[in-house]
């Protein structure tokens with residue numbers, strides 16, 4: 001079978017591979033605690049589900065404009081204007097089937113073969129994968145525990161070359177839970193403006209923040225025109241399976257992304273977009289409650305991890321992942337992740353699933369019940385004790 005050469009440059013997301021292995025073990029009768037997949041264990045709010053059913057019943061089963069339903073884009077623009085504190089209009093919003101299409105199409109639209117794309121490492125693996133696919137070179141910017149997992153602006157400056165086209169930011173971050181401060185964003189913005197570089201700001205965890213306020217680089221003076229915000233409903237509204245995401249950018253970039261949508265998807269499902277309107281305009285108490293429950297679980301998990309021999313863990317400021325340092329256990333990240341799954345029935349990800357600089361760490365998703373988390377901590381402690 002012949003495959004295009006570019007297929008060899010495309011990576012993957014190992015969370016799905018670990019999930020498959022965990023399911024195999026379950027099929028053999030083993031009890032597995034799932035802390036590998038990044039998915040809220042909450043149901044989509046009832047008013048959102050009802051809006052989708054009503055939309056199907058009332059005929060929202062046809063094509064929508066490729067960039068998205070007009071009313072939804074206007075509601076989305078109002079939401080982004082409020083939450084990012086920078087003005088967006090409906091023409092600057094594009095709706096996608098999920099968060100990943102915004103990342104994929106954004107990189108495809110903005111990056112040329114031979115360009116360099118600066119990506120956080122450890123970081124969400126899809127940025128590097130798609131940059132490679134587009135023929136560009138991903139350049140890792142190392143995030144460090146001693147810097148609270150925030151990007152070091154001096155290091156960023158050192159990585160910029162005349163081929164640097166795009167810097168990818170992700171705050172709150174997957175996998176570390178690190179959050180960039182307003183000062184960080186202002187310093188990064190100054191560099192990008194001076195060197196004429198675009199930013200893709202992945203704001204998927206915008207609402208899942210525990211300490212302080214969310215800041216978007218798009219709100220820094222001079223940055224709106226050079227920022228592509230990508231975000232989705234997957235985590236904030238517990239809507240992973242619905243496939244609903246969006247981008248906010250300049251109108252020019254939105255037009256390019258719309259052209260890609262015409263070629264790839266025609267449009268995002270029309271009834272899903274109606275559900276999106278209900279999510280934006282309805283009560284937000286379920287999201288607020290979910291974040292509060294995540295906060296309690298975070299405190300439980302971090303305290304528990306820090307009591308286990310060989311493990312230490314910083315308290316994450318956002319998202320729903322713990323990223324413990326496991327160097328004191330004597331195992332590599334892959335070895336320990338494998339041992340935990342096979343011998344203790346706890347599915348977690350190796351830090352290296354997020355790049356080479358994740359070595360020495362594990363990613364633990366605490367989107368699971370407190371009872372499951374306590375049992376997982378007991379099993380991990382038992383294995384390492």
Ligand SMILES: Cc1ncc(COP(=O)(O)O)c(C=O)c1O
Pocket residue numbers: 038098099100101124170174202204232233234240243244245
């Ligand atoms: C940082 C980040 N960006 C984007 C996504 C993609 O979201 P979706 O599942 O809606 O494609 C995820 C999902 O895990 C994520 O963690």
